[in-house]
Amino acid sequence: xxxxxxxxxxxxxxxxxxxxxxxxxxxxxxxxxxxxxxxxxxxxxxxxxxxxxxxxxxxxxxxxxxxxxxxxxxxxxxxxxxxxxxxxxxxxxxxxxxxxxxxxxxx
Amino acid sequence: xxxxxxxxxxxxxxxxxxxxxxxxxxxxxxxxxxxxxxxxxxxxxxxxxxxxxxxxxxxxxxxxxxxxxxxxxxxxxxxxxxxxxxxxxxxxxxxxxxxxxxxxxxxxxxxxxxxxxxxxxx
Numbered sequence: 001x002x003x004x005x006x007x008x009x010x011x012x013x014x015x016x017x018x019x020x021x022x023x024x025x026x027x028x029x030x031x032x033x034x035x036x037x038x039x040x041x042x043x044x045x046x047x048x049x050x051x052x053x054x055x056x057x058x059x060x061x062x063x064x065x066x067x068x069x070x071x072x073x074x075x076x077x078x079x080x081x082x083x084x085x086x087x088x089x090x091x092x093x094x095x096x097x098x099x100x101x102x103x104x105x106x107x
Numbered sequence: 108x109x110x111x112x113x114x115x116x117x118x119x120x121x122x123x124x125x126x127x128x129x130x131x132x133x134x135x136x137x138x139x140x141x142x143x144x145x146x147x148x149x150x151x152x153x154x155x156x157x158x159x160x161x162x163x164x165x166x167x168x169x170x171x172x173x174x175x176x177x178x179x180x181x182x183x184x185x186x187x188x189x190x191x192x193x194x195x196x197x198x199x200x201x202x203x204x205x206x207x208x209x210x211x212x213x214x215x216x217x218x219x220x221x222x223x224x225x226x227x228x229x
Binding site for chain 2: 032034036038043044045046049050055087089091092093094095096097098099100101
């Protein structure tokens with residue numbers, strides 16, 4: 001099973017600042033990674049797929065990248081609505097696995 | 108519009124079974140795998156399994172082998188998840204989710220059901 005490890009567990013950021021979230025895979029695979037945003041009491045929302053492609057309707061301040069087994073979600077300038085928990089997920093190999101999540105909170 | 112609508116919350120006793128439904132609309136149900144993900148209170152997301160609505164073939168995470176069953180009814184565009192021998196640690200919100208790419212087992216989940224809270228308590 002591919003283990004996805006996200007860091008940090010919690011990120012404290014001031015509105016308007018940028019944020020960088022990391023997701024490391026236990027083995028190499030290419031591109032089959034998604035990022036989701038989940039707000040309290042809501043269902044997860046797809047932000048990024050194939051590691052770097054924004055889903056329809058997702059603002060340009062969200063971007064994804066990959067380098068080896070390291071995947072990164074960058075939020076360029078946090079808006080109030082961006083404070084949430086973010087999960088990465090690999091769909092390269094069964095069983096599909098999620099990271100444990102990074103909570104982005106207001107500093 | 109494309110949506111998945113799940114059945115309502117359930118309260119079950121340990122050892123009982125629960126069956127959760129996920130009704131699809133706005134797209135051709137048979138074209139897209141339906142996956143199931145659960146989230147225990149205050150915890151992260153856990154992939155459970157999936158079903159190909161066209162063939163009925165399913166695949167699940169090893170930990171659920173033998174205890175969870177995936178079925179579908181193509182006449183009503185509904186997928187089902189049944190969990191047997193419920194335990195207290197099965198208490199969670201259960202989500203169904205559709206892949207964004209038709210005809211493949213693995214892709215990102217672009218459409219999610221609203222979630223079904225299953226509480227297991229004596």
